[in-house]
Amino acid sequence: MSEQTDVVVVGLGPGGEHVAGTLAEAGLDVVAVEAELVGGECPYWGCVPSKMMIRAGNLLAEARRVPGIAGDASVRPDWGQVAARIRGEATDDWNDQVAADRLTGKGARLVRGFGRLTGPRQVTVDGRTFQARRGVVLATGSRPRIPPIPGLAETPYWTNRDAVAAKELPASLTVLGGGAIGVEIAQVFARFGCRVTVVEGQERLLSAEEPESGRLAADVLQAEGATVRTSVRAERVSHDGAMFTVHLGSGESVGAEQLLVATGRRVELAGLGVDAVGIDPAAAAVDTDGRMRVGDGLWAVGDITGRGAFTHVSMYQAQIAIRDILGFPGPDADYRALPRVVFTDPEIGAVGLTEQAARDRGLQVRTSLVPLSSATRGWIHKAGNEGFVKLVQDLDRGVLVGATSVGAAGGEVLYGLGVAVHAEVPVERLRNMIYAYPTFHRTVEAALAALG
């Protein structure tokens, strides 16, 4: 016998929780299924605790910049305070009672367990089958992608979850993968005195972003004592009970007390039973249309859609799915102005297309790049003023199609650039705007002028 409901939401990360809570508040009967913690990766092992770690690392770095500008300061890093804050303030020691109460308070029925699709509009959780009149929303997120490097699986390597939960820092850490997770965590650990080596297979860090961003990230990490190895892959990993050794393709090896694997995320579809609704379980992601529909009575939001593993993407898609399920009109999903911020210091923000991506699409492109230190505010800022603004203009249409903003407030400066790309504001109009003095974002005005 199946239990009837209006909607089943499988996975309660940022996207799923938002869909389930909002639909329940709108009066629908909603079954919300979660295998681990209500809230998902972001609040317990992702964005929130990692940004708490970063806030702590940034404070140390700022204090170290005092000499020569404001006097003397000495800091004694204490990871124990960071670990305590992650437990006490961010994760409730990885207890989701508050989030679960918030969700059920909105009227959703929380069902704990692993959900599987067992037919059209049908989900089974530990022997209970739910039949959804309107349909099912898949929001099951992603998990770390562990590369098939010989030896790795037999070692006690870390993923982001272990790094976030660390009560003490290792004396040394090798980070496999120089993407967003690898670079953010490498900087924090280095600032707390851990000897860090980042090993990245591509020729630069943050390889999906502008080359200048990856190079700057490497320079900053190295200036803070980390070692950055690019264009080199791990061929074998071993652990002798105390130390990890990563054997590199170059013939060298890197030893460390701990190894963090941060080589991307993968979407797991086979366990979710997607073949029951005709989806290839081996696919890299679930295909969605502009209204987040996968098929009749089936929607997907978040990392599972492969449109960018970001909480803001998941929440944006959730809004669209909610509208569609409730029958409200609204624009289709539009990823032209997708913003990304890597929360290193300096922050590395980007929106829309990189120069290379724009050229690959056959656009007539003009770019400019202006260093932050050339603006008055950057010069005043002095220590910690690394950064730049890079613009990518589509010459035929006279609009920006992409921009990068790196700097002390790079993620915040990005907002204006995001508006420009999203609303397709003509470059000529942007040039004739007033930019407050002396802000970091005045670098945007200089970069617009440099477009010629």
Ligand SMILES: Cc1cc2nc3c(=O)[nH]c(=O)nc-3n(C[C@H](O)[C@H](O)[C@H](O)COP(=O)(O)OP(=O)(O)OC[C@H]3O[C@@H](n4cnc5c(N)ncnc54)[C@H](O)[C@@H]3O)c2cc1C
């Ligand atoms: C270290 C780190 C730092 C990050 N920092 C940022 C950041 O600063 N900004 C940003 O935008 N993004 C960041 N992200 C990415 C962000 O965390 C994810 O994009 C976001 O959490 C994805 O949300 P989601 O809705 O897809 O679901 P997820 O958060 O992935 O949650 C999915 C949920 O579904 C559950 N689930 C899976 N399968 C089933 C099943 N079959 N049945 C029941 N439940 C199931 C899981 O237990 C999980 O709780 C970070 C990620 C990491 C790892």
Ligand SMILES: NC(=O)c1ccc[n+]([C@@H]2O[C@H](COP(=O)([O-])OP(=O)(O)OC[C@H]3O[C@@H](n4cnc5c(N)ncnc54)[C@H](O)[C@@H]3O)[C@@H](O)[C@H]2O)c1
């Ligand atoms: N600030 C943020 O918004 C933020 C922070 C952390 C994570 N995230 C999200 O989480 C996702 C996952 O982060 P991530 O850093 O794990 O993935 P990523 O895809 O950003 O980077 C993974 C890196 O690992 C490298 N790599 C892969 N296999 C390798 C190998 N065998 N040896 C050496 N290098 C290898 C890749 O070339 C790539 O540069 C990100 O794409 C991002 O969407 C966002």
